[in-house]
Amino acid sequence: MTRITVCYFAESLERLEHFRQQEIESIAEIWRIEKGYGPKELCTFLESPADSTIALMKFHSAALLKFVASRAVLLHSVCEQIVIARSMNLMLRKLSKMQSVLENLGMGVGRRFKLHIHASGFSFTAEEKRRLYEVLGLALPHVGIVDLVTPETEFWVFFEGKRSEHDGPQLSIQRICFTKLLYNSARQSLLARYSLKTRPHIGTTSLPPELSFLLANIGLIRSSALVYDCFCGTGSTLVSAGHFGAICLGSDRDARTMRGRPSPKRKQTEKKYPKPRSIDLAFQGPKSIVGNMDYYDLQKRSVDFMRLSVESCKDLWRTSRGGLFDAIVTDPPYGIREGAKRVDRVKCSEMSLHRMNINTAGDQCPLSSIPFVQYSTAELESDLLNFAASSLRLHGRIVFWHPTAIGVADYFPTHPCLQLLYKSTHNINVRFSRDLLVFEKICEPSHAEKATDQTDKWVAFMMNFKRRELPSTDPMQKDSVRDVYFATPTWRSG
Structure with missing residues (x-):
């Protein structure tokens, strides 16, 4: 599988960002053992998944990608990268030259598709999301049918950036990824x-x-x-x-x-x-x-x-x-x-x-x-x-x-x-x-x-x-985790 894959990780209340790469690599190792392959690099992280909810990866095969999505609990979905740009205008200019590619991917005549927008590092307001959908709907070179209920193909647009509170809330976009959904993970069902x-x-x-x-x-x-x-x-x-x-x-x-x-x-x-x-x-x-x-x-x-x-x-x-x-x-x-x-x-x-x-x-x-x-x-x-x-x-x-x-x-x-x-x-x-x-x-x-x-x-x-x-407490015994944990209520986050 030569194309770059975009992995969209779920935002967990348990704060498990540092476990994402371990889980993906371990599932790939399970697939290698079951298939009887020798030691080889089955998946490659092009960037750290702990820094953002999306990460770029390369997988050995499409079968491995499907297997990872069927088991991963920290993964939300897996998408195929189409365009990556640093601004909205640059992304739209690139997409305008890819009409035939988009039609083959699911935006052709009579094809039903759906568009998702996700922000990483910040959040869009309802008005900002509405404007983005309007801009994308008018600027995308498609001849398909937008279907929000029973789409044949789903596309995801990931925005990475942050908001600056100096001199008013200003949005700084670092990267925009236009992708096609390949597999949803088994997280929700599990x-x-x-x-x-x-x-x-x-x-x-x-x-x-x-x-x-x-x-x-x-x-x-x-x-x-x-x-x-x-x-x-x-x-x-x-x-x-x-x-x-x-x-x-x-x-x-x-x-x-x-x-x-x-x-x-x-x-x-x-x-x-x-x-x-x-x-x-x-x-x-x-x-x-x-x-x-x-x-x-x-x-x-x-x-x-x-x-x-x-x-x-x-x-x-x-x-x-x-x-x-x-x-x-x-x-x-x-x-x-x-x-x-x-x-x-x-x-x-x-x-x-x-x-x-x-x-x-x-x-x-x-x-x-x-x-x-x-x-x-x-x-x-x-x-x-x-x-x-x-x-x-x-x-x-x-x-x-x-x-x-x-x-x-x-x-x-x-x-x-x-x-x-x-x-x-x-x-x-x-x-x-x-x-x-x-x-x-x-x-x-x-x-x-x-x-x-x-x-x-x-x-x-x-x-x-x-x-x-806690200098005023008594000397501790060997099993001291409980004593230290409950020593003062100010240590507890709840």
């Missing part, structure tokens, strides 16, 4: 179908569909891939993985979240502050992670869901050399909405065996009999990378969120067998953010190769950050 408002079972940390499908694309989740989420919760990431045809397996320490049995404290909160939701009343399945998979007709894509802590994963999944999972996509708890805890193995060894004989229903031993201790972020991520290095297949990916503070140097563990591919920041509020870390397995680990221990650096980083911002 967000509408998998909305949390209609999902039977959600929790306090359920990922919205925009983020869960973004993680699925970056994690190279594809048909028949075995995907594991060791902090599955209500199953948001596994629902997205199942939509793309993956085989899903999940586990979580909190069995009540998976089964849809909230804690007594959460029941009181939901009763006191009920949230209106548009749940499908015709659905008679359970309000649990299994019910979520059944609601979207993905029960054939789920293997099992079990109660398991992440530090015990390496003991359960005794994988042979070569790995078991194609991808590990998860959203670990870091203490803001849900606390991070692990089983205290020292106390467990001191307890009698009959008290630890727990069946799958959890009836023989109450939850209070299992000793838990605080699980620091550094320890959790180190265990997660060690597990990924031993259980992932070669070139498999692990994708997870890492909490940090805005504008402060951060530390996160690494592993000699895992290569860091992407590290992009998603701001939570004015003080805190989280980085999406994407690692790829590049070699098989030996018994001596472990993840780097960043516990001491993590504790020092958080303690110094808290002393600088």
Whole structure:
């Protein structure tokens, strides 16, 4: 495909501009794996997509372009470039010499077409848009029929610029792109179908569909891939993985979240502050992670869901050399909405065996009999990378969120067998953010190769950050993200 393509990205409330290029490149990699191509450059960004809602790209083929549009959740539409100019008059002069080209593209005799106008970096007033439509309608060399309801072809005109408030609002146009629509992305259909408002079972940390499908694309989740989420919760990431045809397996320490049995404290909160939701009343399945998979007709894509802590994963999944999972996509708890805890193995060894004989229903031993201790972020991520290095297949990916503070140097563990591919920041509020870390397995680990221990650096980083911002507070423990986050309400953007 030789022509330049204009990618129109959706403006997200989650502010995911820095993830656009990662998603497109990852979807192209999925297409390369499914087609069996060798390593090659399938798509090229001619400019950064994080700076504007439109970006110029080149794709290897039209089939790849269609595949990207069918999966991308941050993409609005894909268009074919016709004319690029720096002013309206220059664009119209170029189009006046391309009557035969425009007729072949969809403005010929008897052809129905529609025209869209989009502004990037500013917004048009209703009067300005009306005048632009009048000018374009009179100046375009077409013999077709304008049809706003059932058009055969759609054309987009993208304006990039900004408004200057000095001496009155003046509009400065930097670039105008006249394009033809090729494909609309699957964004609208995915967000509408998998909305949390209609999902039977959600929790306090359920990922919205925009983020869960973004993680699925970056994690190279594809048909028949075995995907594991060791902090599955209500199953948001596994629902997205199942939509793309993956085989899903999940586990979580909190069995009540998976089964849809909230804690007594959460029941009181939901009763006191009920949230209106548009749940499908015709659905008679359970309000649990299994019910979520059944609601979207993905029960054939789920293997099992079990109660398991992440530090015990390496003991359960005794994988042979070569790995078991194609991808590990998860959203670990870091203490803001849900606390991070692990089983205290020292106390467990001191307890009698009959008290630890727990069946799958959890009836023989109450939850209070299992000793838990605080699980620091550094320890959790180190265990997660060690597990990924031993259980992932070669070139498999692990994708997870890492909490940090805005504008402060951060530390996160690494592993000699895992290569860091992407590290992009998603701001939570004015003080805190989280980085999406994407690692790829590049070699098989030996018994001596472990993840780097960043516990001491993590504790020092958080303690110094808290002393600088909150000098009157008490010394911090290892798992300090929650303490710092809720230290003062002025840090919260809401």
